[in-house]
Amino acid sequence: MKNVYMDYNATTPLHPAVAEGMKEDLSVYANASSMHEAGRRAMARVERARAQVVALVGAAADPERIVFTSGGSESNNTVFATMFHLGRRGGRRGIVTSSIEHPCVLNAAAWLRDEGFPVTFLPVDGDGKIDLDGLRAAVGPDTLLVSVMAANNEIGTIQDMRSIGAIAKAAGAYFHTDATQAVGKVPVDVEEWGADYLTLSCHKIYGPKGVGALYFRKGAPFEPLIRGGHQEHGHRAGTYNNLGILGFGTAASLAREELASYASHVGRLRARLRDGILAAIPKVRVNGHPVEVLPNTLNVSFPGAEGEAILLHLDLSGIRVSTGSACASGSLEPSHVLMATGVGPELAHGSIRFSLGRDSTDEDVDYVLSVLPPAIARLRSMSTVQA
Amino acid sequence: MSDAFAWLYSDVVKDHFMNPKNVFNPDEGFKADAEGLTGNVKCGDQMLFMLKIADDVIVDVRWKTYGCASAIASTSMLSEVVKGMGIKDAYNIKPDDIARRLGGLPDNKIHCSVLGDKALRAAIDDHLAKTGRAGLFRNEGARVICTCLNITDRDIEDAVKAGARDWEGLQERTKIGTVCGGCKTGAEELLHEYVHIFAD
Numbered sequence: 001m002k003n004v005y006m007d008y009n010a011t012t013p014l015h016p017a018v019a020e021g022m023k024e025d026l027s028v029y030a031n032a033s034s035m036h037e038a039g040r041r042a043m044a045r046v047e048r049a050r051a052q053v054v055a056l057v058g059a060a061a062d063p064e065r066i067v068f069t070s071g072g073s074e075s076n077n078t079v080f081a082t083m084f085h086l087g088r089r090g091g092r093r094g095i096v097t098s099s100i101e102h103p104c105v106l107n108a109a110a111w112l113r114d115e116g117f118p119v120t121f122l123p124v125d126g127d128g129k130i131d132l133d134g135l136r137a138a139v140g141p142d143t144l145l146v147s148v149m150a151a152n153n154e155i156g157t158i159q160d161m162r163s164i165g166a167i168a169k170a171a172g173a174y175f176h177t178d179a180t181q182a183v184g185k186v187p188v189d190v191e192e193w194g195a196d197y198l199t200l201s202c203h204k205i206y207g208p209k210g211v212g213a214l215y216f217r218k219g220a221p222f223e224p225l226i227r228g229g230h231q232e233h234g235h236r237a238g239t240y241n242n243l244g245i246l247g248f249g250t251a252a253s254l255a256r257e258e259l260a261s262y263a264s265h266v267g268r269l270r271a272r273l274r275d276g277i278l279a280a281i282p283k284v285r286v287n288g289h290p291v292e293v294l295p296n297t298l299n300v301s302f303p304g305a306e307g308e309a310i311l312l313h314l315d316l317s318g319i320r321v322s323t324g325s326a327c328a329s330g331s332l333e334p335s336h337v338l339m340a341t342g343v344g345p346e347l348a349h350g351s352i353r354f355s356l357g358r359d360s361t362d363e364d365v366d367y368v369l370s371v372l373p374p375a376i377a378r379l380r381s382m383s384t385v386q387a
Numbered sequence: 388m389s390d391a392f393a394w395l396y397s398d399v400v401k402d403h404f405m406n407p408k409n410v411f412n413p414d415e416g417f418k419a420d421a422e423g424l425t426g427n428v429k430c431g432d433q434m435l436f437m438l439k440i441a442d443d444v445i446v447d448v449r450w451k452t453y454g455c456a457s458a459i460a461s462t463s464m465l466s467e468v469v470k471g472m473g474i475k476d477a478y479n480i481k482p483d484d485i486a487r488r489l490g491g492l493p494d495n496k497i498h499c500s501v502l503g504d505k506a507l508r509a510a511i512d513d514h515l516a517k518t519g520r521a522g523l524f525r526n527e528g529a530r531v532i533c534t535c536l537n538i539t540d541r542d543i544e545d546a547v548k549a550g551a552r553d554w555e556g557l558q559e560r561t562k563i564g565t566v567c568g569g570c571k572t573g574a575e576e577l578l579h580e581y582v583h584i585f586a587d
């Protein structure tokens with residue numbers, strides 16, 4: 001049976017060059033904090049990776065601004081923990097974020113709210129964009145942090161980072177962005193965005209899982225989430241994850257080199273998939289912003305058909321996607337992202353996310369376009385809900 | 388595909404999901420004597436059950452659903468089971484029976500499988516109403532305490548007689564309150580009452 005992976009926003013396979021490099025780097029076992037030669041060699045490699053990673057998020061940025069973490073979730077939590085400590089010491093305490101963030105930001109923000117911090121979850125419009133005037137109105141002299149994701153993992157909508165950064169700065173607040181889904185897919189520049197903190201994760205850019213990074217601007221406060229040894233200048237304790245970090249460095253270099261060709265490749269396939277679906281299946285809704293959207297992400301609602309049923313039908317045909325349906329998540333609520341865009345529960349339950357990647361092909365798109373229309377027709381024909 | 392991870396559910400579920408039985412087809416000209424509709428799109432699932440009934444026996448069934456794979460598979464199974472069954476027996480089918488016939492469903496999927504029998508009961512109630520016996524089974528039968536899982540006061544009584552003494556013990560035996568949880572207060576009151584009567 002065919003195996004078509006269209007869930008690259010969930011995670012990516014290793015880039016072949018990353019896999020090759022990591023195989024060789026299996027021998028880099030020394031503790032990078034050790035003073036002896038083997039340790040110093042390992043450290044040199046870690047530092048090279050750090051330079052490769054920082055180059056992906058800011059051409060002019062200093063490698064010292066990068067702290068390696070275990071991934072996007074840890075990076076985001078580190079920022080919120082830092083805000084917790086700042087806020088407790090007095091002064092500003094307001095947190096402004098969006099209602100469509102990844103759960104690791106939403107739950108970290110909810111934690112601060114439970115600790116008594118005033119937290120605002122900004123609404124988004126039908127395309128998933130936050131309203132800049134709404135942001136201007138939400139920030140004030142008490143705002144400590146503005147945290148808005150650069151691009152959304154479910155619908156792919158890209159926010160206006162430069163304007164959001166400027167609004168945060170004008171209010172005297174720190175600006176953090178979870179760029180986990182933007183990095184490697186669209187140009188990311190911490191200087192241009194005015195970001196004080198930026199989160200990135202390696203397994204979304206064809207590198208290994210369990211490694212990520214947090215960029216922080218020089219002078220931005222930093223409170224370690226993990227205390228211990230003095231690794232990462234005391235910002236993040238724990239013996240260096242040599243293999244993960246070295247893989248991350250290679251993945252970051254490749255992501256930067258291949259950005260333009262990647263974007264045009266997945267962008268072309270996404271357009272084909274979208275047009276094919278719109279031509280073959282009546283009454284569908286493409287979710288997310290029509291233009292300011294990740295080149296690889298296509299989120300579509302199929303009214304009349306339920307998302308988990310669609311996902312499993314596709315899965316039985318070898319096609320791997322994800323859904324915003326409540327049934328698939330094990331909760332009783334459909335995707336908070338789609339609900340925030342106001343599409344309503346039926347369209348949220350019936351949504352499918354196709355996320356393409358560097359290995360996606362025209363044949364993959366053709367295959368999906370041959371399987372999906374009859375699947376939707378079948379589920380709609382047995383549905384109590386009219387499409 | 389014998390690999391345990393090859394499919395989330397049992398082969399029986401897979402088969403009923405991909406090739407469901409007794410799905411309503413408008414071209415067929417099926418004329419139902421009674422119909423029941425439950426659930427709503429807001430929760431992600433809705434079910435319609437249509438019955439042909441002769442002498443209080445279900446002679447034929449059709450159904451439609453907006454729902455997940457578990458909902459589709461369990462309704463398909465249910466529709467096979469009730470064909471030829473007296474309406475009273477059909478009224479007393481529990482989601483657990485259907486889940487067992489399907490080779491089991493994941494815990495968080497039991498909810499999806501209860502919709503079918505709710506719709507079935509609604510259709511039988513419709514039949515009773517149309518034949519001048521509205522509410523017949525509801526009044527004479529056991530009282531449903533947990534609407535999500537169709538667990539009655541009789542089931543709680545049986546569980547207590549079998550050794551359940553507290554909420555956890557009751558849940559172990561019946562899975563009561565594991566879906567919306569809304570029945571907990573009422574069920575605990577009954578539990579205490581029955582423990583008092585049948586245990587001590």
Ligand SMILES: Cc1ncc(COP(=O)(O)O)c(C=O)c1O
Pocket residue numbers: 009010070071072073074102104149151152153178180181201202203210211212
């Ligand atoms: C937007 C976003 N933020 C954060 C994360 C979490 O990253 P990680 O899996 O590296 O913890 C993800 C990945 O699921 C994501 O899509």
Ligand code: FES
Pocket residue numbers: 532533534535536563564565566567568569570571
């Ligand atoms: S009423 Fe019992 S679980 Fe919902």
